[in-house]
Every structure is written in C-alpha cells, then in structure tokens.
Amino acid sequence: MLEKQPPLSMAKIALGIEYDGSHYYGWQRQQQVKSIQACLEFALTKVANESIHVYCAGRTDAGVHATSQVIHFETSVTRKDSAWTMGVNSYLPSDIAVQWCKIVEPDFHARFSATARRYRYIIFNQRLRPAILAAGVTHYHAPLDAEKMHLAAQALIGEQDFTSFRAIQCQSKSPWRNIKHVHVNRYCDYIVVDIKANAFVHHMVRNIVGSLLAVGCGDQDISWIAELLTLKDRTKAAATAKAEGLYLVAVDYPAKYKLPTTIVGPLFLLE
Incomplete structure (x- = not known):
C-alpha cells in the first residue's frame, strides 16, 4: 500500500x-x-x-x-x-x-x-493623426478645452451611481462606485485624463472620456456631466472613447503587503 x-x-x-x-x-x-x-x-x-x-x-x-x-x-x-x-x-x-x-x-x-485603481487616458489633440505612438494614444482632430473638461469632470468625484457611464453589457451587481480624483491636463498637443476610484464598472473610464470630449469640443456645457449622473441613462451620454489611449497606471493595496512601487507613466508622464 x-x-x-x-x-x-x-x-x-x-x-x-x-x-x-x-x-x-x-x-x-x-x-x-x-x-x-x-x-x-x-x-x-x-x-x-x-x-x-x-x-x-x-x-x-x-x-x-x-x-x-x-x-x-x-x-x-x-x-x-x-x-x-x-x-x-x-x-x-x-x-x-x-x-x-x-x-x-x-x-x-x-x-x-486592491483598494483603488487608477487609469490615465492619453489624447493626441492635433488636426492630423500621429505616426509615432499611434497605437498608444487616441487622436482627436478638433480643438479641445482641457480646462472645461477638468471642471466638468469634478462632478464625478465621490460615491455615486454611474449608470450613465456603464456599458449595457456590464455584469456588475451595482453601478455605484467611488471616484477619488479626476484631473484633466494639457501637455502641448497631449491631453491626459487621470482618474482614480475604488473600482470601475465596464467601460466606465472610456464612457466618461467620451462625454468629456463632447464638453471639450464645445458640443456640451460644463454642467452636462452632472446632468448625466442624475439621468442614470447610458443612452443620454456620448459614445465610448476608443481603447487605444487608455492605461491602467496604478493599483493601491494596504500597506501591510509592502508591494513595490513603480513610476505611474506611461513613459514621460509625471506622478
């Protein structure tokens, strides 16, 4: 045996x-x-x-x-x-x-x-498309006002119902998420949307960026993002932004795990 x-x-x-x-x-x-x-x-x-x-x-x-x-x-x-x-x-x-x-x-x-995730969305805001890093940025040809995008995005901060920015096929049990920060900054021809939350529903970042683009190009007012949150209707928001410009740049964990930290990035972007 x-x-x-x-x-x-x-x-x-x-x-x-x-x-x-x-x-x-x-x-x-x-x-x-x-x-x-x-x-x-x-x-x-x-x-x-x-x-x-x-x-x-x-x-x-x-x-x-x-x-x-x-x-x-x-x-x-x-x-x-x-x-x-x-x-x-x-x-x-x-x-x-x-x-x-x-x-x-x-x-x-x-x-x-994980206690939080952080994403950055990189937009190349020029009339003509790029050749360098073309698959790592989203090209948007019309002029964008990054300051208006930033102001509009502040309505997203806090624990809220993100149904208007949730993919129809999302399988999450709840649309509620807690956004810690949203920053929109311009670096020459590049606009960076930096967003951190405890978690995200399906396509949430890209759906938010799609609606911020509508604000940035002047199609919608700054108050529109807050209105979309109130409506709780995905069909009222803008189209989903392309995948190419989106990066998962950081994940937070309790300090007890002592995980290494890296530069947030991508590439040349500061913390």
Missing part, C-alpha cells in the same frame, strides 16, 4: 506587469485569440515547470494598455526572483514585461485586496 504523501507547500507570488494591449483581445484568456493572461500563464508555466493560473487586479479590454497591472499566482516550486522576472520575460512577447516580483501573504489577492 502506497504511503500518503504530505500536501505540497504552496507559495503565493505577486508580479507587476506592463503591457501594450494593441495586439491583444484584452486581458482574459479566450479560445483562438491572443490575450495577456494566456501569454503570462504560458511563460510562468515554462519557468515553474508546472501549470500556473494567474489572477489580475483589473481585466483590461481589447486594445487597452497597462503600466502597473498586478497579478498573483500560487506555486509549489522555489525559484529566484530573477527567474520570475528575467526568466519569465524571456518567454514573453516584447510587448508584455514583468517589472517586479514579491512573495506575498496567503490572504493576498490581486483583485480583492
């Missing part, structure tokens, strides 16, 4: 991930199309020499990027930090990269332990 083997000791590891989502059908693993999750699980499985399943802080849509996605996985093997970073990177395509790794407490969860 075979002796009963003791259960394997499992370690939980968190990774910081950066990716260009231009060539992927979003974060979530899907059959017959490329996804960020599938690429990471393939690379991690190679390094661990066992099947690895990962969990993320926020499932980004097709074409959306991240400078600071956070994931976690469990494994029974022991590897050096360099294996989970440089080793995993050697199996990843060039548009996905591990930034850091850390062994975390058993109660850590990349999604459920």
